[in-house]
Amino acid sequence: MEIIKSSLQFNSNMTKMGTVEGILLHNSGVSVLQSIEVIHNYHKNHNGWAGIGYQYYVRKDGTIYEGRSEKYAGAHCPGANSISIGICAEGNFNEETMSEIQKQAIIELIEDIKLRYNIKWIKGHREILNTSCPGANFPLEEIINATVEKNETAQIKKSIDEIAQEVINNKWDVQPRRKQLLEQSGYNYNEVQNRVNEILLGNKTTVTRKSNEQIANEVIEGKWGNNPSRKEKLQNAGYDYNAIQKIVNKKLR
Numbered sequence: 001m002e003i004i005k006s007s008l009q010f011n012s013n014m015t016k017m018g019t020v021e022g023i024l025l026h027n028s029g030v031s032v033l034q035s036i037e038v039i040h041n042y043h044k045n046h047n048g049w050a051g052i053g054y055q056y057y058v059r060k061d062g063t064i065y066e067g068r069s070e071k072y073a074g075a076h077c078p079g080a081n082s083i084s085i086g087i088c089a090e091g092n093f094n095e096e097t098m099s100e101i102q103k104q105a106i107i108e109l110i111e112d113i114k115l116r117y118n119i120k121w122i123k124g125h126r127e128i129l130n131t132s133c134p135g136a137n138f139p140l141e142e143i144i145n146a147t148v149e150k151n152e153t154a155q156i157k158k159s160i161d162e163i164a165q166e167v168i169n170n171k172w173d174v175q176p177r178r179k180q181l182l183e184q185s186g187y188n189y190n191e192v193q194n195r196v197n198e199i200l201l202g203n204k205t206t207v208t209r210k211s212n213e214q215i216a217n218e219v220i221e222g223k224w225g226n227n228p229s230r231k232e233k234l235q236n237a238g239y240d241y242n243a244i245q246k247i248v249n250k251k252l253r
């Protein structure tokens with residue numbers, strides 16, 4: 001993916017960007033082709049802003065231009081300017097539909113942005129304010145779904161404990177969507193849910209923790225399977241694998 005840096009001149013009265021947590025999608029609202037300079041000059045001279053209000057402008061042919069630097073709050077959605085990155089797609093999607101090449105460019109751009117920030121939401125302008133931007137034909141859902149799935153499968157490496165904790169903290173939605181999301185991301189749903197139950201029950205009951213000695217006996221009885229999955233199971237259940245294995249070795253000697 002290539003982002004074209006244009007040599008736009010901004011006035012210096014820009015606010016610093018805050019903590020970015022979202023991405024807001026717009027359309028230019030006109031069907032005619034417009035260069036980024038045209039939009040920049042309009043925002044600057046007609047609206048009296050520092051310069052173009054969006055951080056990115058994606059043209060119908062899929063070329064991506066950098067607008068206002070991500071270092072500065074945009075001017076594209078009052079209330080969200082200092083917490084979101086604004087992307088504007090060339091076109092009026094109340095009247096036309098988006099080409100595949102433009103859609104793919106937006107998806108790639110979003111994936112790139114998501115690598116740099118902890119993005120919690122992606123929305124269309126009209127979902128936040130009373131506006132028809134981006135138009136009704138703008139493929140909002142398709143774009144959001146495409147980026148959510150890729151992003152989640154890309155970061156598999158977490159332990160069952162971490163994921164269980166995330167489930168408890170409501171980061172994985174509710175059923176049946178939770179199961180779907182976990183499986184899409186490569187996790188074993190039952191394993192995660194069992195761990196969640198263990199953690200939640202543990203919090204409620206207070207005890208039921210077995211001693212290393214008891215667990216060592218269970219290991220010998222075969223209740224914890226064989227390595228390497230035994231080690232993982234013991235650790236996921238919160239036990240000290242090495243300490244238990246030492247006891248097991250001693251008993252079997």
Ligand SMILES: [Zn+2]
Binds near residue numbers: 026076
């Ligand atoms: Zn808009």
